[in-house]
Amino acid sequence: LDAVFEEHAREALPFFLPANDGDYSIEFPTLAAAVDAWKGGWDATAMARRQQEKAAQMVDDRQQRDDGSSLERRLAQQERSIIGFEAKGESQQQLGISIQDNWSHIDTLLTQTLSAIEAEGWDNIRSKVRDIEWIESLDPAKRTMKAYLPDEDGEPDQRIELHIDQTVHQNAQRYFDAGRKQKDKTVGAKKAIEETRAKIASSEKKRAKEDAAGKLHATKRSKQLWIERHRWAVVGDGHLILGGKDAKGNDTVVNKYLKREDLYFHADLHGAPSCALKLKEGLEMDPHPLPGLPEGVPALRLTQTLEAEEFSEKCIKEAAELAVVWSRGWSGGGAAATAFWVEPPQVSKTAETGEALGRGAWIVRGKRNWLRDLTMEMTLGMAVVNGIPLPLVGAHDAVTKWCERWVRIGTGTIKKEAMANKIAKATGLVQDDVLAALPPGNVQIIKNNNLLND
Incomplete structure (x- = not known):
């Protein structure tokens, strides 16, 4: 199907034009869905389109999941319940009074009905009461009847349930008791x-404190940005570098995302992730940021149209540093490591005769461009990407270009889970998102620039 779209698709339109009469067309629920089918749902521009279409809804969803909003809804429901309890209690009390006010009418209904049942049986009487305007129905199992009270003109009005074996007073008392229960x-x-x-007051106080501290109000999501399915970071002037999280991810990064203009990176360590440095895909400032972002938190968006025509030496070095940060070299606690980069045509799944490649493994042929003594460091800031609060990780200069609040992270002795918890509490980011962004091993803070509460 992709090949058909590639060969025959000409344009995606929000509606059908007269000029297209006679052309074959395929309908999609949204314009973004049409472009995704044509150009590929994974690409950054498509994701940006989808996220912008859903931005307002995402804000609503986050607000609905927010503790404060949940409490407000609970309060409204409780207030409605009180109104219902009071109204029902008053109604039950009034029916009890009406039964007492119409004592003779009720007593006659009870006496005559009970006598008829004793004389003719329930089945015969049930058929006969259909012709009696004051009785709606009989229930032999409950020994009750639904009857009517008279209005001011002596016509059937309010419907009540009477227990045939009870007196008028007992039937009235039952309604009084029901009314008291509602009022209780x-x-x-x-x-x-x-x-x-x-709780609402406490929640508002907490939120005000978080706002004053510059915290985001992130929530767990059911859907992720496509970059979150992989290791990802920013280098240079916003270029994306992607790395596989596992063997399957290594294959996906190369097969799906490594294009001719990109570069392939790999740390000089067994089991290190395959990484793709993207020339045209990356992050840029979002011209339509969500309202209410804390000061110093940038609004960014994914793009496929970075202006770079080639990678700078600095960008290549930064990408190599990320490749070693994501490797087991980090867990080894080393201060420096080595990585190489090659062009995409040098990366292949075709092994030599008699050799076999496992899942996630690739053959690299030709000259390797080595970078040695690479620093085992990364920087983490906080940002909003396509409307979603996320930790922004990458090379120091690339992150601090946008983020005013950040931490510089190196190898250390603090468990990454503890660090993720600490960062999440200080920023309002989702802990799982922070944990996914941290390197694969113990860490330490080299420098904290207003991100953590010292």
């Missing part, structure tokens, strides 16, 4: 409302 519920509901209001 309001006592518990009012107490619950006070507790909810206290």
Whole structure:
């Protein structure tokens, strides 16, 4: 299907034009879906389009999942419940009073119905009451009947349920008891409302404190940006570098994302991830940021149209440093490591005769461009990418170009899980997102620039 689109598709339109009469067309639910099918759903521009289409909805979803909004909804529901309890309680009380006010009417219905049942049986009487305007139905199992109270003109009005074996007083008392139970519920509901209001006040105070501290209000998501399925970082002037998280990811990075204009990187260590440095794909400032972002937190978006025509030496070195950061060299605690880069045509799945390549493994042929004594460091900042609060990791200059708050991370003795928890608490980012962004091993903070609370 991709080949058909590539050969025959000419344009994607938001609606059908008269000029296209007679042309073969395929309908999609949205314009973004049409472009994704044509150009590929994984590409950065497509993801940006999808995220911009859903930006407003994403804000709504985050607000709905927010503790404060949840409490507000709970409060509204509790207040509605009180109104319902009070109204139902009042209604039950009034029916009890009406039964007492119409004592003779109710007593006659009960006496005559009970006598008829004893004389003729339930089945015969059930068929006969259909012709009686004051009785709607009989229920032999419950020994009850649904009957009507008279209005001011003596016509059938309010419907009530009467227990045939009870007196008028007992039937009235049953409604009084039901009314009191409803009113008793309001006592518990009012107490619950006070507790909810206290929680709302606490939540608002907490949120105000977080806002003052410059925290984001990130929430766990069911869907990820495509870059999050891999190791990813920024280098140079916003270029993306992607790395496989496992053997399958290594194959995907090379097969799907390594294009002719890109570069392939690999640390000089067994099992290191295959990495693709993207020439045209990366991050840029978002011209339409979400409102209410904390000061110093940049709004970025994925793009496929970076202006670079080639990679600078600095960018290549930074990409090589990320390749070694993502390798097991980090866990080894080394201060420096070695990596190489090659052009995409040098990377192949074709092994020599008699050799076999495992999943995630690649053959590199030809000259390797080595970079040695690479620093085992990375920088982490906080940003909003395509409307989603995320940790932004990468080369120091690439991250600090956008992020005013950041930490510089090196190999150390602090477990990455503990560091992720600390960063998440200080920034409001989702802990799992931070954990995924950190290197594969213990860490330490080399420098903290207003990201963590010292």
